[in-house]
Amino acid sequence: MAEDSTDRRTFLSAVGGAAAAALAGCTGDGGSPTDGGTSSPVPPATQTDVSTPEGGPQSGGTLRVGFESELTGLDPHRTGSVVSWLVNFNVCETLITFADGAPAARLATDWEIGDDGRTYTFTLTEDARFHPPVDRQMTAEDVVYSFERMNQEGAMGSDLAAVESIEATGDYEVTFTLSGTFAPFFNFLGRVPWVVVPEEAVEAQGGELGDFQEPVGTGPFVFSEYEPGDSLTLSAFAEYREEGVPLLDAVEITPIPDADSRVAALRGGDMDMVRGVSGSDADTLRESEETKLSRQSGTEWGQLHINCSEAPWDDPAVRRAVAHVVDREAIVEAAVSGYGRAAWQPYAEDSIWHYDLGDSRRTRDVERAQQILEDAGNPLEGETLTIKTNTRYSLMETTADLLVANLAEAGIDAETEVLEWGTQLEDFITGNFGAMAFSVPFKIDPDRHYYGFVHPDGTQFNHYGADQPDADRMYELLEQGRSETDEETRIETYAEFEGLVNKNCPWISIARVDGIAGLRSNVYGNQPWLLPYTRFWTMWKGE
Amino acid sequence: MVSRLQAFMVRRLLWALPVLALVSVAVFGLVRMVPGDPAIVMLGADASPERLAAVRAEMGLNEPIHVQYVDYVADALRGDLGRSYVTDRSVSAAIAGRLPTTLFLTLAGFLVSITVAIPAGLLSATNRGNALDGVGLGFGLLGVSVPNFWLGVVLLLLFGVSLDWLPVAGYVSPLEDPVEGVRYLILPGITLGTAMAAVVTRMLRSELLEELRREYLDAVRMKGVGELRVLAHATKNAFIPVVTVIGMQFGYLLGGSVVIEQVFSIPGMGRLLIDAIGSRDYITLQGVVLVYTTFFVVVNVVVDAAYFYLNPKLRGEG
Secondary structure (H helix, E strand, C coil): CCCCHHHHHHHHHHHCCHHHHHHHCCCCCCCCCHHHCCCCCCCCCCCCCCCCCCCCCCCCCEEEEEECCCCCCCCCCCCCCHHHHHHHHHHCEECEEEECCEEEECCEEEEEECCCCCEEEEEECCCCECCCCCCCECCHHHHHHHHHHHCHHHCCCCCCCCEEEEEEEECCEEEEEECCCCCCHHHHCCCCCCEECCHHHHHHCCCCCCCCCCCCCCCCEEEEEECCCCCEEEEECCCCCCCCCCCCCEEEEEECCCHHHHHHHHHCCCCCEECCCCHHHHHHHHHCCCEEEEEEEEEEEEEEEECCCCCCCCCHHHHHHHHHHCCHHHHHHHHHCCCEEECCCCCCCCCCCCCCCHHHCCCCCHHHHHHHHHHCCCCCCCCEEEEEEECCCHHHHHHHHHHHHHHHHCCCEEEEEEECHHHHHHHHHHCCCCEEEEEEECCCCHHHHHHHHHCCCCCCCCCCCCCCCCHHHHHHHHHHHHHCCCHHHHHHHHHHHHHHHHHHCCEEEEEEEEEEEEEECCEECCCCCCCCCCCHHHCEECC | CHHHHHHHHHHHHHHHHHHHHHHHHHHHHHHHHCCCCHHHHHHCCCCCHHHHHHHHHHHCCCCCHHHHHHHHHHHHHCCCCCECCCCCCEHHHHHHHHHHHHHHHHHHHHHHHHHHHHHHHHHHHHCCCCHHHHHHHHHHHHHHHCCHHHHHHHHHHHHHHHCCCCCCCCCCCCCCCHHHHHHHHHHHHHHHHHHHHHHHHHHHHHHHHHHHCCHHHHHHHHCCCCHHHHHHHHHHHHHHHHHHHHHHHHHHHHHHHHHHHHHCCCCCHHHHHHHHHHCCCHHHHHHHHHHHHHHHHHHHHHHHHHHHHHCHHHHCCC
C-alpha cells in the first residue's frame, strides 16, 4: 500500500476503502481488537500466501476449487448468484476494474467524465478477442449490445436506470449519457453483471435473457465444460491479450455446500482451494503445514436491522438503548472466532467513507442504556423483544443469540425467532419484523449500503418511516449522495448521514467480518481484493 | 401361481396411481404454503419492486394456483416437469442427470447393509448368548443410535483426511470408471448402509431365533438332515418378515441419501432437493419429490411381490 496520499485518495475514492483494509491489514478501527479471547489469537488480516517459493510463478496445472454454493444459472446479465459472478468474472470482462489501489483498465484503457458529470466516454482496448467459436476482435458495438441487453426487463434493477443512452462513438470508443448525475455509476462498472459478451454467441444459445448459459467473453479463461450439479471447468484462453496470463491450464469448480465437507476436502487434498471457510475452521487450516489461509477483511457487514415502524422499535430511545447494550467484541469472537472487527459502520477506518463518530459512538454501556430507557419512560417495561434470525448464516444466528444474552444482562427480556433463510428474507422485504440479525456483503459505494435501507424509493420496504426523527434530512442526504459527483461533497454528505444513523439508529452496526478461503500450501498468487470474485489468472500451483 | 401374482401386481400398481396423484396435489399445495417468495429468494434483499414483479410474472406465480397446477400436470404427463426458476434448465433433464447417482448411492448403501447384516444376523442367532451374539447386538444398537451425518463426518475425517485412503468429496460414475466409481462410493455407502444393516441384523436374528424354536424343524432334523440345511430352511421362513423390513429400509436409504449427498458432496437428487428448498425453486422441488415418491411406491410394490413370492400362504400353496 503506497503511502503517497494522492494515490491513496484516488484509490479510496474508487473503492471506498475495503481494499485498503484487505491489502494493508486492518488497524484498530476504534474498537479494541478481538485478539484477547480464549482461542488462539487471530493475527491482523493480511494475506498469508504472499511469499512465493524460489523460481517464481510456474505455469500449468489444474486448480480444483471447492465452492460454497450450488452452480446456478450462468447468464451474467440475469443471475445474481455468487458462483455465476465468479465464473463470469474469469470468462468475461468488465470495462474497468480496481487494481493496486486505483480504478484500472480492463476492457477500457482510458476514460473521461464530462464536466456536467453526465457523460462517460471510454476508450476500449483494440486487442480484446472473443473466445471461440466467435473468435473475433471486440469492438464498441459489442459494448453497446451488452449494456442494452442487461438493461432490458429491469434486469439490473435501478443500477442502470440513470443511463439515458449508450452509443458507439468510434470503433473503439463508447459514450454513456446519464439522465442525471449518478455518482455510484462509475464504480458499478467494475462489477460482474456489467460484462461484455458477443451477440452471435448469445443468439446461438437462444437469445433471451437467461439463455446465455455457456458464457463466451474476452477473459483469461474459456468456459469449457459444465456437468450440471457436478462440476464446471474453465480452461486457459491461449490467445488472451496479456502475455503469460493465465498461469493455470484449467480451473475445476465443484460445489461443496457443506462447510465441514469443504474443509475436509481441502485437508484431504481433494481440493486445492475452498471458499467460505468459517472462523472456527480457519485456525485448523492456519495451523496445519499442508494448508494456509487467504483472508480479506470486511467482506460482510453484520448488523441488527430494525423495522422502525414496528413497536417498540419505533421508539428511537429503544433503538439507542439496545445499541448501547450490544457487546460487539464478544459477538465477533463467538460468531467468527475473531476473524473480523467490531464495527459501528460498514466502512473501515482507512476508508474515505468512514466517519469518525468520536465519543458519540454507542459503545457498550449498560448503565447508559438503562438511563436512556428510564428517560423515555421505560417503554420496554413488560415487553419481550424478538430478534429474527436463521441458521444458514452463523454470523446472524450467533449475533441474535448473544444479543439476547446482552439484553438480559441489561434487564431487557428478549428472545430469538429462528427462521429458514428464505422466510427471513421475505419477512425482511415485506417488513414483517421488529428486528433481525442481518448481514450484507460489502458494497463499493455507500449509496448501495444506505439508499435501499432508508430511502422510500429504495427497495420493497421502507425501513425508516417518514415520521422518524431527521427522516427528511436523511432522505435528502441520500439523494444528494447519489446525484453529487464531487467527491469531497459526497464525503461530507455521507459523514452527516452516518452521524444521523448513530443518533437515530435505523440499524445497529455490529461487525465487519473477513472472507476466508483455504488453500493447499502449494497454491500461490491468490490476491484477495475488494470484491468477492477470485482472480484465477493470477494463481498458480507449485510443487 | 403366476396368474395370481400378476393379478396381485396389477392391483398394487393400480393403487399406486391415486397415491401419486394425491402426492402431486399435496406437494403442489404444501410447497406453496411454505413462506418465502421464490422471486425474493432469487433476487435478494436489495431487489427493486419492478424487477420482483417481472420475475414473478415470468415464473407464472401470478396465476391462480389451480391454473398453475393444471398446467403443471398437463406438462408432467408429457414428461415435461418444467424449467427451474433458478438455473433455467429443464427439471426433467436435471433429475435424469442426477437420478443414477442417487440410485448408485442407494444401491451401495443397500449392498453394504445386506453384506453386513445377513452374516451378522445368522452368526448372532446361531451363537445366541455368547460373545459373537454380543458383538452383533452391540453393533445393532450402535448402528441405529448413531446419526448418519455424524458417522459420515467421522469416516470422512478418518479415512479421507487423516489416513487419506479414500476421496472425501465428489462423485465418479461407476459406469464411466468402475474402480474410481467404487472408491468414491465406499465411505458414503458405509455411512448410508450402517443404520439399515443394524436394523436388518436385529430383525434377522430375532426372526431366526423364533424360527429355530419351531417344531417342524425337529421333524426335519429327525430325518437326519444336517444342521446347515436346517438353518437354510429356517432362514427362508425367517426372511418373510425380514424382506418387508428390507423394503421399508430401502425407502429410508433413499431418504438418508439426501443427508449423505450433502456430507460427501455427491451431486445426486438429494442435493437437488435441498437446493430447491433453499431457493424456493417450486418447479424443481415438485419434480424431485414426485420422483422420490414414485421410487418409494415402486419399492413397495416390489417388496409386496417378494413377500407374495416367499409366503406360501399368499401364493395359495399353503
